[in-house]
Amino acid sequence: MPLTHRAGKLTIVALEDAAGPFFLPRAEAFPDATPEQWATADAADPAAVTSSGEWWLRFRSYAIRVADGPVTLVDAGIGPAGSLAADWAPVPGHLPAELAAAGIAPAEVTAIVLTHLHNDHVGWAVPHDSPFTGARVVVQQADVDVYKANRDQAGQYDVLIEPLLAQGRLQVLAGDAPVAEGVRVVATPGHTPGHQSVLAEDGDESLLVAGDLAVHMIQLLDPELAYASDMDPDQARATRRRVVGEAAARGMTLAVSHLGEAFRRL
Numbered sequence: 001m002p003l004t005h006r007a008g009k010l011t012i013v014a015l016e017d018a019a020g021p022f023f024l025p026r027a028e029a030f031p032d033a034t035p036e037q038w039a040t041a042d043a044a045d046p047a048a049v050t051s052s053g054e055w056w057l058r059f060r061s062y063a064i065r066v067a068d069g070p071v072t073l074v075d076a077g078i079g080p081a082g083s084l085a086a087d088w089a090p091v092p093g094h095l096p097a098e099l100a101a102a103g104i105a106p107a108e109v110t111a112i113v114l115t116h117l118h119n120d121h122v123g124w125a126v127p128h129d130s131p132f133t134g135a136r137v138v139v140q141q142a143d144v145d146v147y148k149a150n151r152d153q154a155g156q157y158d159v160l161i162e163p164l165l166a167q168g169r170l171q172v173l174a175g176d177a178p179v180a181e182g183v184r185v186v187a188t189p190g191h192t193p194g195h196q197s198v199l200a201e202d203g204d205e206s207l208l209v210a211g212d213l214a215v216h217m218i219q220l221l222d223p224e225l226a227y228a229s230d231m232d233p234d235q236a237r238a239t240r241r242r243v244v245g246e247a248a249a250r251g252m253t254l255a256v257s258h259l260g261e262a263f264r265r266l
Helices: 035-044 095-101 141-154 161-167 217-221 233-250
Strands: 004-007 010-021 056-066 071-074 109-113 136-140 170-173 177-180 183-187 196-202 205-209 253-255 263-265
Touching (some): 004 196, 010 196, 035 217, 056 196, 136 183, 205 233
Parallel strands (some): 071 109, 109 136, 205 253
Antiparallel strands (some): 004 010, 010 056, 196 205, 253 263
16 A cells, blocks of 8 residues: 555655666766765665665655545656656556555546656656546646757657647646645756646645655755756755755655655654
8 A cells, every 4th residue: 555644634645656776876876975975864764775785766656635635646657668768767667556556546636747857757647658638737837848959859759748738738837836725836946947846735734745856865964965967956956955944944744756765754
């Protein structure tokens, strides 16, 4: 049964699409990290490192349900065999089975928020692979611009944005916005220009689904550490510093895409 967390009348479910090693040695992903920082991070999140020292990633999505109502899905995993992430991630993913185990039918998912448009976060939102045929897909304009430019430059067919536009299911934002009762997106740029996180909040209880704001425990322990895959390292660092500080001050829970633990309270 997938792990769950409650924030008032909101239920947040962690859905693991897959797990596998990162494609680079982790020292290359965080070139400034010290042995002491790695040791502290490994002690805090031992499930993210293998016995041989590989960085072991979870590829998670999160489902947010308000009481007994419809569901907002945050991120869409790596997808099935042959998906956009197939050249490096451990496809096929099993997000649909995870949802079924949580008692969620695809038709109950009315919105999919993509924290960013990297291919390990969009898999099951691609229309020709998606069981969520009635859900709107919520993205930031800045990420759409980068995504389209990169695919045009590579001469690749767009299987995500244009088909969603044609179906009338793409919702493009330019900053913070509500998604559902108690659920809103907040801009957290840096990893990508349009990276967004999702705040689930009811009264004094809150949880932030952080996407790739932090991809490893080492960044939560030291938000200043640069990650090699951040498109704007300085902006990512400033965003991470701000969000981690706010979360710690409020006692907020973070829900993270790739850490060993799904839910982490700072």
